[in-house]
Amino acid sequence: MKTFNIDSPMHHKTKVFPSPFHSRQAEWNENKEWSRWYDYLSVPSYTDETMEYFAGRNTCGVFDITPMTKHLITGPDALPFMNRLVTRDVSKLKPGRVGYSVWCDDRGQVIDDGTIFHLQQGQYRLCSQEHQIDWLMINAHGFDVSIVEDTHDVAGLALQGPTSCAVLRKMNLPGIENLTPFGMASFDFEGTQLMISRTGFTGDLGYELWIDPDHAEVLWDRLFAAGELHGIRPMGSDALEMLRIEAGFIMAGADFAPALHTVRSKNTRSPFELGLDWLVDFKKPVFNGRQALLKEQQQGSRYALVKLDIEDNKAAEHSYVYDTRERNIGWVTSAMWSPSAKKNIALATVKRPHGKVDERMLVEIYYQRELAWSRKMAQAVVVEQPFWDPPRRRQTPPADW
Amino acid sequence: MKKYDAIVIGAGHNGIANGAFLAKAGLNVLMVEKNDWIGGATVSRNLHEDWIYSNCSYVCSLLRPEVYRALDLAKYGLQVVPYGGSVTISQNGDYYASYVDGDASRREMMRHSHRDADAEHRFERDIMRQCRFIRQFLLRTAPDPASFKPRDLMELLHIGRKFWDLGEETIYDTMRFYTMSIAEFLDEYFESDLIKASHAGSGIIGSAMGVMSPGTAYVLLHHAMGDVDGTAGAWGFARGGMGAIAKAMHLCFEDHGGTTVSGSGVEQILVKNGKVTGVALENGDEYEADIVVSNMTLPRTFLECMDPKDLRPEFLEKCRNFKIRGSSGKINVALEGVPQFTALKGNTEIMRSDMHLIDSIERLERAYDDWKDGIWSRDPYIDMLIPSLTDPTMAPPGKHFMSLFIQYVPPKVRGKDWTDEDRDAFRDTVFNQIEEYAPGFKNLVAHAEVRTPRELENEVGLTEGNIFQGELTMDQLLFNRPIPGYAQYRGPVKGLWMCGSSNHPGGGVMAAPGANAAREILMDLKKPNTVPEGWADD
Ligand SMILES: Cc1cc2nc3c(=O)[nH]c(=O)nc-3n(C[C@H](O)[C@H](O)[C@H](O)COP(=O)(O)OP(=O)(O)OC[C@H]3O[C@@H](n4cnc5c(N)ncnc54)[C@H](O)[C@@H]3O)c2cc1C
Numbered sequence: 001m002k003t004f005n006i007d008s009p010m011h012h013k014t015k016v017f018p019s020p021f022h023s024r025q026a027e028w029n030e031n032k033e034w035s036r037w038y039d040y041l042s043v044p045s046y047t048d049e050t051m052e053y054f055a056g057r058n059t060c061g062v063f064d065i066t067p068m069t070k071h072l073i074t075g076p077d078a079l080p081f082m083n084r085l086v087t088r089d090v091s092k093l094k095p096g097r098v099g100y101s102v103w104c105d106d107r108g109q110v111i112d113d114g115t116i117f118h119l120q121q122g123q124y125r126l127c128s129q130e131h132q133i134d135w136l137m138i139n140a141h142g143f144d145v146s147i148v149e150d151t152h153d154v155a156g157l158a159l160q161g162p163t164s165c166a167v168l169r170k171m172n173l174p175g176i177e178n179l180t181p182f183g184m185a186s187f188d189f190e191g192t193q194l195m196i197s198r199t200g201f202t203g204d205l206g207y208e209l210w211i212d213p214d215h216a217e218v219l220w221d222r223l224f225a226a227g228e229l230h231g232i233r234p235m236g237s238d239a240l241e242m243l244r245i246e247a248g249f250i251m252a253g254a255d256f257a258p259a260l261h262t263v264r265s266k267n268t269r270s271p272f273e274l275g276l277d278w279l280v281d282f283k284k285p286v287f288n289g290r291q292a293l294l295k296e297q298q299q300g301s302r303y304a305l306v307k308l309d310i311e312d313n314k315a316a317e318h319s320y321v322y323d324t325r326e327r328n329i330g331w332v333t334s335a336m337w338s339p340s341a342k343k344n345i346a347l348a349t350v351k352r353p354h355g356k357v358d359e360r361m362l363v364e365i366y367y368q369r370e371l372a373w374s375r376k377m378a379q380a381v382v383v384e385q386p387f388w389d390p391p392r393r394r395q396t397p398p399a400d401w
Numbered sequence: 402m403k404k405y406d407a408i409v410i411g412a413g414h415n416g417i418a419n420g421a422f423l424a425k426a427g428l429n430v431l432m433v434e435k436n437d438w439i440g441g442a443t444v445s446r447n448l449h450e451d452w453i454y455s456n457c458s459y460v461c462s463l464l465r466p467e468v469y470r471a472l473d474l475a476k477y478g479l480q481v482v483p484y485g486g487s488v489t490i491s492q493n494g495d496y497y498a499s500y501v502d503g504d505a506s507r508r509e510m511m512r513h514s515h516r517d518a519d520a521e522h523r524f525e526r527d528i529m530r531q532c533r534f535i536r537q538f539l540l541r542t543a544p545d546p547a548s549f550k551p552r553d554l555m556e557l558l559h560i561g562r563k564f565w566d567l568g569e570e571t572i573y574d575t576m577r578f579y580t581m582s583i584a585e586f587l588d589e590y591f592e593s594d595l596i597k598a599s600h601a602g603s604g605i606i607g608s609a610m611g612v613m614s615p616g617t618a619y620v621l622l623h624h625a626m627g628d629v630d631g632t633a634g635a636w637g638f639a640r641g642g643m644g645a646i647a648k649a650m651h652l653c654f655e656d657h658g659g660t661t662v663s664g665s666g667v668e669q670i671l672v673k674n675g676k677v678t679g680v681a682l683e684n685g686d687e688y689e690a691d692i693v694v695s696n697m698t699l700p701r702t703f704l705e706c707m708d709p710k711d712l713r714p715e716f717l718e719k720c721r722n723f724k725i726r727g728s729s730g731k732i733n734v735a736l737e738g739v740p741q742f743t744a745l746k747g748n749t750e751i752m753r754s755d756m757h758l759i760d761s762i763e764r765l766e767r768a769y770d771d772w773k774d775g776i777w778s779r780d781p782y783i784d785m786l787i788p789s790l791t792d793p794t795m796a797p798p799g800k801h802f803m804s805l806f807i808q809y810v811p812p813k814v815r816g817k818d819w820t821d822e823d824r825d826a827f828r829d830t831v832f833n834q835i836e837e838y839a840p841g842f843k844n845l846v847a848h849a850e851v852r853t854p855r856e857l858e859n860e861v862g863l864t865e866g867n868i869f870q871g872e873l874t875m876d877q878l879l880f881n882r883p884i885p886g887y888a889q890y891r892g893p894v895k896g897l898w899m900c901g902s903s904n905h906p907g908g909g910v911m912a913a914p915g916a917n918a919a920r921e922i923l924m925d926l927k928k929p930n931t932v933p934e935g936w937a938d939d
Contacts (some may be wrong), residue, residue: 006512010748011498019645038504107570149515185555261522263529265568364598 002213003040004152016041019066020155020216024224030233035237037067038131039152045236052239052337056108056202057340057388059231060161061225063240065208067214070154071126071136075145078122085139085288086116087271089281093118098182098197101279102271103135104289108296109259109268111135112252113276115199127131129252135260139288146202155216159223160206160243163230165398168196168207170226177397179207190218201240203247205392230401245334246341248307248386250274253331255305255347269349270296273303303330304355307387310344310380313337314367321348321380322362332363341387357384405431405907407662407692407922408680410667410706411862411901412442415915416696417650418899422474422919423694424657425931431688432659433680435862436668439651442861442868443910445644449848451797454733455836456641456850457861457868459786459804460755461483462627462636463911464646465540471916477649477656480640484791487755489599490744490838497595498751514593517810524590524600529633530571530817531578532626535906536936537563539626539913542921543880554708570728579875583617584762594761597796601759601765602782605808607868607908609726611769612762616874623873623909636755641794646910662686666862668898670695670702672711677896691896694918698864699723699871699883699903702892712733716893719884723903724877727812727854727866728772731734732831739787739801740839756785758838772809777827777853780833782808800847806830812854812865819855827853869908870901879905890918898922 003018005011016291019025019040034041042064055061067324073081082090086101093099095118102113113126126132133149140147162254168176173187176196184197192215200206211219224232244251252258259268270293280293310316322347325331330350338345348361354361359382366375392398409420412434420430442457469479485501497513500506510518539728544556564572577682578586583604587597603624604617611617629635639645646880651661665684670677670693679689695702703720714890726922745751759765759782784806789795795802814823830849836842854866863870871877883903890898900918902908920932 006508009498009509009512009746011508011512012498012500012502012748012750015502015505036504037697039508131519131522134523261526263526263533265530265571315449 002152003215019064020213021064021066021157021220023398024217024220024235025064026312027388037237038069040067042067043234043236045238047246048176049236049238049242052233052235053242053339055231055233056161056235056239056243058162059233060159060164060167060206060227061233061235061239062220063158063160063235063237065156065158066154066213068151068156069128069131069149071128071132072148072150073124073126073145074122075143077143077145078124081140081143081145082116082124082126083284084286085136087280087287087289087293089284090116090124096122096184098184098199102274103269103285104293105259106292107268107291108270108289108290110260110271110274112258113250117197130258131260146285153212155211155213155219157209157219158200158206159209160200160202160204161236162205162392163227163232163401164206166401167223167227167230167232169400170230171222177400180396181394190215191223194219201247201249202243203249203386203388203393204243204390204396205395242336242339245336245345245347246338246386246388248347249345250305250387251334257350268304269305270301272296272301273305275305297379301352303349304352305333306347306348306350306355306382307384308332308348308363308380309383309387310346310360310363311378312376313344314365314376314378315344316346316363316365316378319346319366320364321350322364322377323354324360324362326362326377329361338387343387344378345387355382357382403689405429405688405690407694408429408433408688408690409694409696409900410670410680410702411696412439412647412651412661412663413696414443414647414650414910414912415900416441417647417654417900418468418472418912418915419694419696419919420659420664420795421650421654421657422916422924423872424654424659426923426928428928430654430659431690432654433667433682433688433721434661434663435683436860437664439661439663440644440647442863443643445642446849449735450733452800452802453642454802455639455644455788455804456730456733456852457857458643458787458910459806459883460636461639461646461910462624462629462634463909465911465913465916465933466628466937467540467935468916469911471931471933472650472653474646474649474653477652479645479649480647481629481637482635482640482791483632483635484633484753486598486751488745488751489595489757489759490742491550491595491760493760494744495595497593497599498743498748499599501752501753510593510596513595514591517591517593517596520590524866525614526657527574528622528625530567531575531622532633533939534563534567534571534575535622535626538879539874539906539911540916540936542890542917543882545886545889546880547886553630571886574601578622579617580615581618581879582613582615583621584612584766585730586618586621587762588900598759598761599757601762602759602784605765605769605782606784606806607729608872609728609772609809609867610872610874612765614769619875619878620873623907627909627911628939631741631937631939635839638788638792640792642788643910667706670707671709672894675895677894680735692922693896694898694900694922695892696901697862698725698867698901699899700725700864701862702899706811712893714886723883724872724874725864725867725870726766726872727857727863727904728809729866730777730808730810730827730854730867731809731852731857732828733850733852734803734846736787736801736845737804737847738799738845739790740803740835740842740845742839744838752787752921753790754786758783758834768809772811775808776814778808779830781831783834784833799913805831809865810853812858819853824851827851838901858887862914870903871907873907878907886915890914890921
């Protein structure tokens with residue numbers, strides 16, 4: 001059910017709206033704790049974040065992604081518009097395919113990252129972390145496109161984990177097993193269309209399911225019925241956070257400050273500084289930030305975003321990073337003990353020329369045991385590959401667990 | 402006759418802050434105030450039964466936290482309680498509210514324009530960038546760009562460095578900010594008239610400029626650069642009214658041995674052989690000191706309280722040319738109950754915030770047109786608050802104090818002095834406007850104090866009734882405030898100092914001019930500094 005309504009000026013009385021899945025989330029939410037994700041109530045953890053995390057890595061977990069900002073971009077100029085907006089070449093994205101990208105301001109600083117769904121010829125959906133409508137409209141001048149934010153018209157669930165395909169098969173979605181990574185397909189479902197993309201934020205086998213809010217509850221019910229024997233369980237945002245760090249995915253507001261919100265202009269980052277070189281396609285003659293990024297490519301970047309493998313087991317949250325001579329070179333942006341890699345891992349921002357693969361660094365970790373604080377200078381090494389990247393993530397058709 | 406180390410003329414909050422810092426440094430300070438109450442435009446008075454009014458200034462944000470701490474104002478009883486948000490009520494029966502809660506605010510904007518809700522981030526970012534730049538210089542003396550003293554050169558360099566630190570786009574923006582109109586500036590962000598109007602008010606408060614006049618973008622900054630408890634741009638109520646600020650500072654002043662005489666103003670600042678020697682009061686009393694600090698406006702100090710023969714003609718000419726045009730009025734109302742605004746439909750929570758009755762930039766500009774014609778705006782812009790909804794000390798339970806700040810009100814009515822009839826007609830204009838939005842309002846009024854520029858000048862001493870002791874325009878800011886060559890609080894005569902809002906960084910209950918002047922005086926006397934300098938990053 002669509003639960004978002006701001007037509008009444010009294011909307012402020014609630015501050016936050018229930019998600020279209022709320023009735024089901026509430027049943028499962030044993031902790032009775034809710035957090036806010038923009039307009040919607042979100043669940044940090046239903047029962048236990050570690051158990052929920054392991055559902056994502058061992059069976060499958062369901063996470064409500066309705067609050068994610070969504071835009072529908074249509075019209076004859078939809079492709080040229082998208083191509084000017086983002087850094088990668090959208091013309092290579094065929095209908096029915098999804099691509100990850102970032103978009104920059106004129107200074108080549110990242111405004112946000114997100115996924116582009118090529119729904120059909122001349123129609124794209126852009127999912128982003130932050131609200132973008134103002135920036136999209138600024139960019140739309142001179143293009144024959146229509147842009148609407150339709151966040152509240154689309155309910156979404158992420159179904160992530162090794163048994164996720166098996167669950168979908170049980171739901172009788174013909175050919176679902178043939179969906180390749182970053183592919184999408186639509187299915188008739190309870191009198192409406194269910195769109196499924198093989199995408200996610202966990203670095204594992206997984207899908208995202210998109211449906212109109214009026215069918216949100218029935219989708220949830222059918223999914224959980226189908227998943228009963230496949231270890232399905234709802235997952236909160238705490239578990240998702242663990243999954244995405246392990247996968248080495250960056251997050252706006254955690255690993256970089258979105259350029260349009262950043263008051264201290266030095267604190268923004270370019271795609272190169274976030275390790276996203278592969279997303280910048282200079283073969284495109286024009287796109288936002290191109291000139292600045294070309295210059296940066298020639299003259300060098302200020303920062304590097306690195307994956308760190310850190311000794312010992314104390315999570316390096318909010319730590320400073322030093323070179324081996326104990327000179328401060330940066331800080332950790334996300335960190336955790338990785339239960340799947342069995343490693344102490346972190347994403348960190350360091351000043352160039354630091355940040356080369358295999359480079360040794362020190363991480364200053366403060367940790368508390370029985371209220372007493374200790375400090376440790378832990379050895380760390382820069383690694384290239386994500387901490388978790390199993391072959392099943394790409395395997396098509398996926399194993400039928 | 403007893404000789405003091407220093408005499409401060411005027412117990413406005415800047416004068417008191419100045420005196421308190423000097424007294425803290427061990428100086429024997431006398432403060433002379435013409436009224437039999439202290440605080441100047443930072444005052445709370447009991448004029449009707451059990452109601453307390455914030456008679457002039459009514460909300461607090463600019464007060465430098467460093468001064469708050471250094472003068473121990475908490476110990477002397479000051480409490481500043483934040484309030485949140487604002488509401489702009491339009492003629493068509495709708496409103497636009499801004500809430501403390503970011504999501505609620507965004508949704509409220511979405512109700513009017515989806516795009517504006519998002520553009521607000523860009524707007525706030527750009528405002529904050531400028532505010533963070535300015536804030537660094539509030540508790541610092543401005544450099545004299547024409548001087549070759551090492552100190553001025555260093556300070557210019559300091560400003561230059563901070564300027565480059567802003568980064569390319571913000572550097573460009575800075576120039577634009579100081580020269581653009583608030584209307585033009587808002588057009589770069591927003592499409593909804595109501596949202597633009599709600600932001601535009603901060604660009605004209607206290608200024609004899611219209612929303613379309615160049616320079617009003619800066620006035621908005623001046624209202625956004627303060628903070629409450631580190632929340633940049635936040636505003637609060639001083640518990641007990643704004644006078645609580647002056648009162649706490651004054652207790653600190655007295656605690657450090659300061660003396661105050663009130664009830665008779667300074668008639669003349671005495672000068673002998675190019676040096677000040679003291680002051681002569683209207684009642685004939687004279688006091689001696691080698692240092693005299695004026696908290697009065699620039700024109701009042703030099704054109705009214707000094708012998709022109711003691712001053713250079715060129716200097717006097719500049720004082721005469723100082724832009725200090727009255728544009729505001731204030732009505733303080735004792736209410737028997739809470740007025741009911743039809744459009745708010747029972748959203749009583751939002752009434753704890755700033756309320757405005759305006760729809761558009763256009764209407765704001767029309768209000769200014771009347772000022773140019775020499776009359777008060779027939780359809781005025783009112784910054785309306787009911788502090789007693791937050792502060793229980795302002796009115797008896799169930800009754801309320803309403804503060805109405807009004808733009809525009811000219812210093813003279815079509816070139817003639819204000820009469821009592823004019824004043825009453827002005828009050829009726831304002832009350833009639835409110836009545837339109839809140840039927841029954843007038844029946845709730847138990848008492849009203851109506852202050853036009855005439856009262857602001859005669860009672861508070863604000864020349865022409867200008868609330869900032871001088872317009873906040875680029876030509877009168879930083880090293881040009883109040884006039885070029887005199888921005889470092891030193892007057893044109895030895896021993897004469899200036900510490901009022903006419904000086905850098907300007908008006909508002911900020912205590913910065915008073916504090917900066919004290920730092921300079923102590924430096925000249927080679928006394929240990931008691932005055933904080935610089936800023937705490939937000
Ligand atoms: C109606 C109004 C509303 C305002 N609203 C706000 C607000 O909400 N928030 C905010 O931050 N700012 C506000 N301001 C601005 C702010 O109040 C002033 O800028 C500030 O209070 C000025 O302080 P000051 O000490 O520099 O000068 P003043 O307060 O003007 O003090 C000067 C003092 O000198 C005295 N004096 C004058 N002549 C003589 C004489 N000859 N002899 C002895 N004493 C003399 C006066 O009586 C007065 O006490 C408002 C101002 C007004 C008028």
